[in-house]
Amino acid sequence: MPRPSAATPYSTPGRETADLVLRNARIDDEAALVDIAIASGAIAETGTGLPVSAETEIDCAGRVVIPGLVESHVHLDKALLDHERTGDGTLADAIAVTAELKRDFTAASIRDRARRVLEQAITHGTTTLRAHPDVDPIVGLLGVHTLLELRDEFHGRIDLQIVAFPQEGIFRAPGTLALLREGLRDGADVIGGCTYNEDSVRECRRHIDQVFDLAAEFGVPVDLHADFADDTSDPRFALADYIAEVTERTGMAGRVAIGHATSLAARPPADRDRVLRRLAEAGVAVVPLPATDMFLGGRADTANIRRGIAPVRELWAAGVRTAFSSNNIRNAFTPYGNADLLDIGLFLAQTSHLAGAEDLTRILAMATSEAAAVIGIADRYGLRAGAAADLVVLSTHRVADALLDRPDRCYVIKGGRIVARTTRIRELSPAAGSPGRI
CATH class of the missing domain: 2.30.40.10 (Urease, subunit C, domain 1)
Structure with a gap:
């Protein structure tokens, strides 16, 4: 032996x-x-x-x-939010609704809701979770600081990685950049980005550049919300190419993830194949978030309503590292969920034309070994x-x-x-x- x-x-x-x-x-x-x-x-x-x-x-x-299951993209600070849905159900509406609710956030309210989700996640087999608390002039660093406390409280039961996430944009929300720096100094593990939430493509690219500058300054990985739309008619939602370019330029291969990326599925086949190969070569991972992506997508369609999810089988074929995660739980972005990652995996299979032992085993890997690689813990996993x-x-x-x-x-x-x-x-x-x- x-x-x-x-x-x-x-x-x-x-x-x-x-x-x-x-x-x-x-x-x-x-x-x-x-x-x-x-x-x-x-x-x-x-x-x-x-x-x-x-x-x-x-x-x-x-x-x-x-x-242990790995939740690679969850918004604990915004989970379990009671709200009346009165808007159009789009991504923009969910951001606006939640921005108003954030004005009443307290450390106690975030702690209570996040703690309930973490306890659910543990009972459902999650042993590591990457959380994306908002950082902006509305809520400041309240989410980051509260999750730092919970990271200590839950030590030994679940590992928390904390992403400083600029949901409201960086340049659209003056003061956010200084808050991001402070959050990283205070102990956030990852720098996030919301690449589409700026007023122009030029500002969106500046947003990406700034996130990578912060990653270099603090020596942390990058985790971006990007290309979250039904198609690329708005060029702010066609930035995967640029993210790959910056990843290569900055030597960040293997340390960059894109969440959502639904508009990849709307690109013409030849263009989509080119972009996916570009992401693979640059070492950029893609994390579909199917519960949110399906709920918010296709809201403007009146027939043949699109149900956009990043093209998982094509991502596999191109060699792009992929994971999936719960994203939001019972709020304006996703009114469902109980932090059960296997349930999300089954939903991904059902909505992505994936079936059979080979596909289902590979989806399980997206919640285990692949997700561990995405968030940088593969060496001990x-x-x-x-x-x-x-x-x-x-x-x-x-x-x-x-x-x-x-x-x-x-x-x-x-x-x-x-x-x-x-x-x-x-x-x-x-x-x-x-x-x-x-």
Whole structure:
């Protein structure tokens, strides 16, 4: 038996001991069941019939075990907002409605709503979440500072990355640039951008340039809202090419993500293929946000209403790294959701002409290994020795069925510790006149 690494030692030689062992886990539909030994918060070893003991052992009994889910794009500060929908339901309307609601935000209100979503996310198997709190003259740094507090409060149960996000624009909302700098100095992990929320294409490009300048100044990754429209008739929503150009120019390959990117689907095939290849070559990831994208899209159409989502299969074919996420939860942008990333993955499959074991397994990867790469944690992530022991035991028995079965998250493990579990009893009554009873 291979010895575990020094970073994740067992306590004694011989029959080894671990902190936690998962027995008979399904991690690959084409391979045998395995045991997973966990020590010092990391995976020490995986293999069949490991001669390891632990005070806590879980018999998975053939159930699927996946790495912890990664929510790569969520607006915790704006979640669970009560509002009356009176506008036209467009993106612009959602931004305007939320801008008014933000005037009444307090640290307590943000904390309460965000905490509820984080607790839901944990029970649904999310172990890392990248949050995009607004930074603007309306709300200042209230969202950033509140989420910094929650990052500490939830340490050991879920990891939070915090994005300083200029929802109202940078140049359209004077004072935002100084706030972004302050937020990054105070501990935000990522610089965000809202590339379309400026008054002209020129200002949108300046917005992108400024975001990359801040990324260089503070040594942080970039996460942009971009190209979020039904088509490219407004050139402010056709900036993927420019983002790729700036990424290459600044040497930021692998550290840039674009959220939404719905207008990519409206480009003519040859142009779309060119742009997707450009994104792949530049090392820019794309994160579709299907619950929001479907809800806000096509609002001006009166027939054959467009349901724009970034073209996932074409992104795969072009070699663009892709993830997906919940984005907004129960507000003007998305009036649905409960921070269940597998539910979002099934919705993405249903709305993107994706089906079959190969597609569904790849969608699961978009919520696990691919999302981990998008947000920069791939070096310590996965089902391998030395990776952080962030794991989820599902109630299904095939990896390919992890979306279809809508499985319970039987155990959620963070850093080798069980942080949530779901126990459910389902009973089927016997047919009338049948012997036996329940």
